[in-house]
Amino acid sequence: MKLFGLLVFLSSSVAVAVTAEQVLKTAWTDKTYLSYDEIQATDSRNPLRNVEGFVGREQNGTEATEIGVKFQLKSWPEWTRGRDKTDEQKLLKNTSLGWALQTRYNALLLFELTQQKLKCVEDAVSLSERYVKAQSLSLRAGRGTSKAFLSAKSDLYRFQRIQSTLTQERDLLLKRILNWVPDAKEKKVESLDLIQVEDISMALQEHFHDGDSLSKKIIHEEIEQMGQELAIVKGREQQWIKALELSQKKKKDADTQYEVELVIQIPILGSDVLAKQKQNELILKRALKQKELEESGDQLQNLRTQILNLIEIYRSAKKMERITVGTLDSLTNMDRKIAQRQEQLDLLNQQQEITMLYLNYLLESEILIKNPDKNYIDKKQKEI
Template identity: 70%
Template sequence: MKIFCILMFFCSGSFAYTSEQVLKTAWSDKTYLSYDKIQSTGSRNPLRNVEGVLSQEQNGTAEVEVGLKFQFKSWPEWTGKRGQGNEQKLLKETSLGWALRSRYNTLLLVELNSQKLKCVEEALHLSELYIQAQSLSLRAGRGTSKSFLSAKSDLYKLQRTQNALRQEKEILEKRVKTWAPEIKDRGLVGLELVQVDDISQLLQGHYPNGDSLSRKIANEEIEQMGQELEIVKGREKQWFKAVEVSQTRKDDETRYKVELTVQIPGLGSDDLAKQKQNELILKRALKQRDLEESGDQLQSLKVQILNLVDIYRKTKKMEKISVGTLDSLANIERKITQQQEQLDLLNQQQEITSLYLDYLLESEILLKAPDKNYLDKRQGEI
């Protein structure tokens, strides 16, 4: 009895790769891991650089000079808010969200690609039967060459769609294998995909608070550009640049020297610094304009999804038409149309679910509970 259970365990695909395991590879994403290597720049050290000086001359008498040169930061660099790590923390968390979003979208495409292929294959089978029936009708004088050629054209379109879906399937499988190479020998378990009605219900009960993730990143970029602009201006106005202290020994004589490096603002014209300032001012202004025009991104995204849900539901209602009273040829034609309508519904479902994933990322729901599988109908609560 135990041997039978073990065999059933192996044969049931219990060792197949699950979508949750694919999602967990996000924590091994190279972009996400690269943020661990970023060093903190929050030092309050006023020194920009320290250089050692050592020289020795042999002109009949030995002369040795040793010293240190201290280069100082400008005032905005020393006292500014840069380097506190807030932007690094935000970008690291965001990179995990991006990695999860990429895997979610791939899993979604894998699942819907399989369903689309089934629809196309069924439509192709019906189209071949339809063409055969059209050919018989044409020979019997009951059909027209126009309808026959139109049916052939529809068949070729379906074959091109099938080829495109098969190519997409190969690309998706390769992508998943780059994240989880061991899936090659284990296969991927299908998931109980969250449906359009589920997405509508979840969104209607969710009211986002705060800014979207993209808006937070944009605000961080604007702040960084502002800080960089202050630093460029500060360097241009910085009068005290460096100090160098040295000791020179020649024979029995020892001399000490202190040198100051100063910059007198206004006497020179640093066109490169001014050009850098102009570029930063322009970039910041453009970023601020884009941010103002974007409005409430989360609410806009939510409204867009719900509008698409309404279109999806209307399309689904139109699909339900009785075909019992049609003759055999018209019945086949209607069944082909139904398969094409089902394919259209799957495309709409893909668009809606993809935007839903964007909403989960932008509202930072993915980041708050990254271990959940939001594509799984059983786990998708937000």
């Protein structure tokens, strides 16, 4: 019984590495995502901008008390062009969740591939060190050339610089990932069963998404908001009735007096320069956004085509990498082994580019938003 209790204690005290799913789950607690709960509707259909009550007392021989209320009125566009918060809030909140997920996906992907690159580069450094020694011996024996020796040293230094850069990147990525899971006992990240390029190719072939990209929808929303704001600014400048004031004045030993005061502005007699500047600014911004929208083209199709083209390039490079080398430790074989490590590193860089573009495609097609509960860079697509 004591032995069983000890085993339970030891198993519970063993620290577990942070999983990708734990990291991705923190997207739902992202401050930007949560902030969109505070969006308010502007479609109150209430003609009043503000209501003020006031009380006054005068003592100039005859004591008088005045009470009243002042109604400040909205312009016609403010009153009639308000919008329900539901659609706007849903789009912006879902987008911010997608951004939060994509940021975490990118960090996890880069961390996993950086570790794979480091293994490849460490092997390349070890091979290069042996190759430099072999070239040095060959040069001393009069069988090699100084050019081959210097080329070998140059390759070694290049791989060492890459190793140093990758180590720094890995440490920074690890720190960033652990910041999302500050309560983790083990300061390590569990290795990913990462999706491969062929998995991405199959996913793109099976699921083609038509329609506007998420970026286009956001631009549409920005143009809509600018149009609403522009209408309101124009409406305020052209507004005739600004406020209505109702008051009651009561003097000592006198009848109660009631007053109605209407505050108006006459647009044709004056011009608000600041209002016109604001209108011009909004018109320019809206025109630029409209131009951006028209020039964006079919973003989803373009992104999909770009990924598929890169996959074909990757496949060609993969076929070249399959060429085998001999087992003998000759200079030629060592040189080929080093070149092979460089090819493996290049393939990992290509895989990184393709997978990051694929994540962008998942966001732009809103797959990441509509079905956010699974890990898209895991082969088994584990539940988050």
